[in-house]
Amino acid sequence: MAAPLLDVRDLVMHFPVKSRGVVARTLGSVKAVDGISFTLEAGQSLGLVGESGCGKTTTGRLITRLQKPTSGQILFEGQDIANASPRALKPLRRDIQMIFQDPYTSLNPRQTVGSIIEAPLVIHNLVPKNKRLARVQELLEIVGLSPEHYNRYPHEFSGGQRQRIGIARALTLQPKILVADEPVSALDVSIQAQVINLMQDLQREFNIAFLFIAHDLAIVRHFCPEIAVMYLGKIVEKAPREELYSSPKHPYTKALLSAVPDIAQVIAGGRRERIRLTGDVPSPINPPSGCRFRTRCWKAQDICATTEPPLESKGSAGVAACHFPEL
Secondary structure, eight states, X not given: OOOOSEEEEEEEEEEEEEOOSSSOOEEEEEEEEEEEEEEEOTTOEEEEEOSTTSSHHHHHHHHTTSSOOSEEEEEETTEEOTTOOHHHHHHHHTTEEEEOSOTTTSSOTTSOXXXXXXXXXXXXXXXXXXXXXXXXXXXXXXXXXXGGGGGSOGGGSOHHHHHHHHHHHHHTTOOSEEEEESTTTXXXXXXHHHHHHHHHHHHHHHTOEEEEEESOHHHHHHHOSEEEEEETTEEEEEEEHHHHHHSOOSHHHHHHHHTSOOHHHHHTTOOOOOOOXXXXXXXXXXXXXXXXXXXXXXXXXXXXXXXXXXXXXXXXXXXXXXXXXXX
């Protein structure tokens, strides 16, 4: 059996918390990502969802090696890139690119759109100088913009158009993996569908694998056939989308889905019961012992405080980390 395109094993990212003063001491660490594992096949997409602060964006930045993990493995085509040097990473940058959340801040306002999209070609010296403009215009056309707009500046475009420019920049090097970090959360609802449809078309046309990071469960359901749910630095459930949405096994997943409007249920005259979680999300500096969700879980018992539940099958196609999963 062929190895997956991306194989993440026990990935950890802890940010040290230091005291103020002349001599800074390490007081502890923020456990942003605390031992997660997943795989991604070529041309497939995996959704990563959860509340703000659960570690989704940090995971994306580790996969693209914008940050170096504390420990764990990131196997890309069998090669561990978790601790690769900047020199060794340079050729790999072509294969793993990122679409950022905010199109307003991810584009340099002092550069033209043409210069922004052309930059990867210059850095990697892939296209002769006299053919770069044609390639930039081709990319603009691929993402649904006018090829003649290459000499305009980012502020002359709308939010949706700016995100298309960001997608064009990510496509420049013909990557095998795109990490999309909440790519439509900063856009109007009317524009979100257009950008999502564009990314789906690009995925089919160029066989790109997507790690799709979002907090909007409806968008992830539309885009990703498999979804992983994160809570406080850990994956608590991973399953095919139809199973996850129809029969979630982890109480946290069930609580998340209870907040999503269900049109079909409204039409049928019913209404999904909303599960309101009590208490605040614990601090990632000092997460709860055992199951991290236990302090907000209505099913928690003594074992939840003493033993961390393993991420394993609960009699279904997916896996969940819960001692008392939903039936």
